[in-house]
Amino acid sequence: MTNAPLIETERLALYGWREDQLEDLIRLHGYPEVSRFLRSDGLPWTREQCETALALWMQLYETRRLGKLRIVRKSDGVFIGRAGFGVYKTGEPEIGYALLPEHWGNGYAYEAASGLRDWIFSETDEPHFIGFADTRNAASLAILARIGMRKTHVETEQGLGTQFHVLNRP
Template sequence: MSALHLFETDRLVLSGWRMDQLDDLVALHGNPNVSRYLTVSGDPWTREQAERALQGWIELFESRRLGKLRLTRKSDGKFIGRAGYGIYPPTGEPELGYALFEDHHGAGYATEAAAGLRDWIFRETGAPHFIGFADTRNTPSLAVLKKIGMEETHIETEPNGLKCQFHIYRRPANG
């Protein structure tokens, strides 16, 4: 098991990134249909944007075992997207996020990864809660947050300028 390996779900392996995997992130977020709900412009990420994000995720993983993680399918080792926790800048709260290649939408991978991350954060950290949010137009992403039991809180314009529906998941009383 790699030192970057965080955990597995039934069908997925969640692991940290290496800089030599930059091309995978460029392919994912360079796709306009994947990046359309990430910024107001919806523009695909440039290689430079992907590199900055990747460096930040690697640092967050090394320092706090958080960060957006690589999702690979167990059955064939194929890279299918990313999911994990960022730190929401205005509040410092762990923030759940995910993005998958289009050909993997609708297969339940985002929900499976998000549910695994929900359980992992309370098992492995002292976080009292985490948040998640999605562009109010991004119905599939909002559905994932609800499916894993997150509670809607409010609609707000987040730092990238997107009007988003926010959610929270609090540590269970027995967790």
């Protein structure tokens, strides 16, 4: 895998993950405040769950240039979190992001999501992508709306009441 980022924004670089970066993922998803909106029990991810996610994201990156990507701040190389596209059970690309709590409130999630939105429509032929967030997660719902996504429906995902969104190719 190349060391070049897949996506760069003004302040961020988004890279594919490497196996030796597992500890960063464990740290990110070890925070209860990060995990609370990702699954109904709100528990931090186990090492095994992080290993499984990392393997999936690495495989998606290698085969489709998708997967949740590692976010690094360009100014100092600090690990911020992860953001990217998974593949939802319907086969649609699904945008998602999670940041370390100490980086919340700086506009990084919006910046990463905007970069991902622009990338998917300029670099792939995907007709649309979806996104969803726990109905209690006002910050994440606001980001989906700010990048231009439209609400579609609410359903249960991972045991949570989840608001779905879609963004069609312009």
